[in-house]
Amino acid sequence: MDQPGEKTIHPNPAGMKVLVIHCAYGHSGGEDSVVREEMELLRNQGVEVQLLGFDNNRHKMRDLLLLPFNFFSYSRVRRACRRFKPDLAHVHNTHFAGSGSVFAALKKSNLPFVATLHNYRLLCPSAILYNNGQLFLDSVNSAFPWKAIREKVYRNSMLLTAWLAIGNKINRAMGLYTLPAKYIVLTSFAKNIFNRSSVSIPDEKIVVKPNFVTDRGSKPATRNSDFLFIGRLTEDKGIPVLLEAFAGSPHRVRIAGDGPLRPMVEKYAKQHANIEYLGHVTPGVAGELLSTASALVFPSNWYEGMPMTIIEAFAAGCPVIASDLGAMHAMITDGVNGKHFNPGEAASLSRALDQWSAMDVHTQSIYGKEARAIYEKLYSPEENARQLMAIYSDTLHPD
Structure with missing residues (x-):
């Protein structure tokens, strides 16, 4: 990191x-x-x-x-x-x-x-x-x-x-x-x-x-078991990988954002009950979603500069499951404040989701505390x- x-x-x-x-x-x-x-x-x-x-x-x-x-x-x-x-x-x-x-x-x-x-x-x-x-x-x-x-x-x-x-x-x-x-x-x-x-x-x-990012405070909250994606709905942000990984999966994901691939996201949301499309959300709503999600999923296919969404997640004490690539590799330590998966591979993301969901709530909360700690130290x-x-x-x- x-x-x-x-x-x-x-x-x-x-x-x-x-x-x-x-x-x-x-x-x-x-x-x-x-x-x-x-x-x-x-x-x-x-x-x-x-x-x-x-x-x-x-x-x-x-x-x-x-x-x-x-x-x-x-x-x-x-x-x-x-x-x-x-x-x-x-x-x-x-x-x-x-x-x-x-x-x-x-x-x-x-x-x-x-x-x-x-x-x-x-x-x-x-x-x-x-x-x-x-x-x-x-x-x-x-x-x-x-x-x-x-x-x-x-x-x-x-x-x-x-x-x-x-x-x-x-x-x-x-x-x-x-x-x-x-x-x-x-x-x-x-x-x-x-x-x-x-x-x-x-x-x-x-x-x-x-x-x-400005510190809105890490409010103690009961986190649900849902995963969360916030960002532009584009190919380079890994939307096809995200949808493929969750299609037919036992895990739920909530998707917030807009972009060229919105029709694809809406189609998957209609076909799969575990995929929920929220549309564009305000920063305030995004903060609330991050404070209650189990983890943020960030499947970007390119190096990125420094994703603000990841910093927002850390500030909210939300762990991140992300592509092991570029800025995501630099910001996230696997097994500490999140998990990595192979970029562009839906099967690898699916395995990471399974591993995360298999953890007990206490272990997941430790990841969240580490995410918040790295925010306070660096961001x-x-x-x-x-x-x-x-x-x-x-x-x-x-x-």
Whole structure:
């Protein structure tokens, strides 16, 4: 399991000002939530924060054409630096309205900055290293992702994939990816991927800092025997594997979420009494479900960045049964705070469900206590604030 190394805590410089830069996705997703929560965390630490946001839907065609270097975005960043006069900048997503011009503008403004790598877009146009139902790793060590272009890994378009690849290549050639003082990745697994990739980022520039969720408290509750899935209903999230494992199973599962595979989920729910589809649920309802479920099932087929649902489960004292892959491998210790199964294998998931259900309630509760303990140790707002302020201070005052 990931446990970020202890670092010397530097005092928060009085009146620190941080410019946060982020391109919002077309649909609000996990990264957008992380940015909002992290900004609030900084404000609670007494940091003055300003968001420079880019909207990928506002000037879609123009920004797409300027993807290699967006002069409009460059000018916006320069103006924000002059007006706000920040001490440092924290860059999140630059795809695609921001582009590599964000890094260039911060350099021109003589402003130190860090960048969080929420996904693998720096390495592959797919961003998630997944395509056509399987992991796609060919771009990780390639100087140019020819195979990714042929396989149309971005929105099933050869043209769009090629344009992203060209933009990435231009940014690399310009040396833009060497400019951040620090890159923040979410797990040691992600750090290893970037370390062995064709992107030349010095090891000392990559630091591990996980995401966090607000603590709603782990309420003592009587847990039922139902399993729970919360997330987008997509193939890469492992929905077909989940449904196959529970079809005809003696175990019950409640599925919350929405997405392209909703018709498939609804069909299975009608055919199998042990599969219940709840539709989209609010964060509050999701929290209640996590507080009473026997365990969360997380059957994702790709590496993931850092699933917020898993952190939410830990915060609620809910163990997690997940694919033994990527971030899930890093976050979950089999036999401690959850169980692993072989990615993409419904039979393996079925065995894990059987093993879990065969445990007595007391043993299951120990797993839950361990899940809560790891939340408090690694994923709480307090611990995240400590790590983030240390990164900022090291950026402003390098040894």
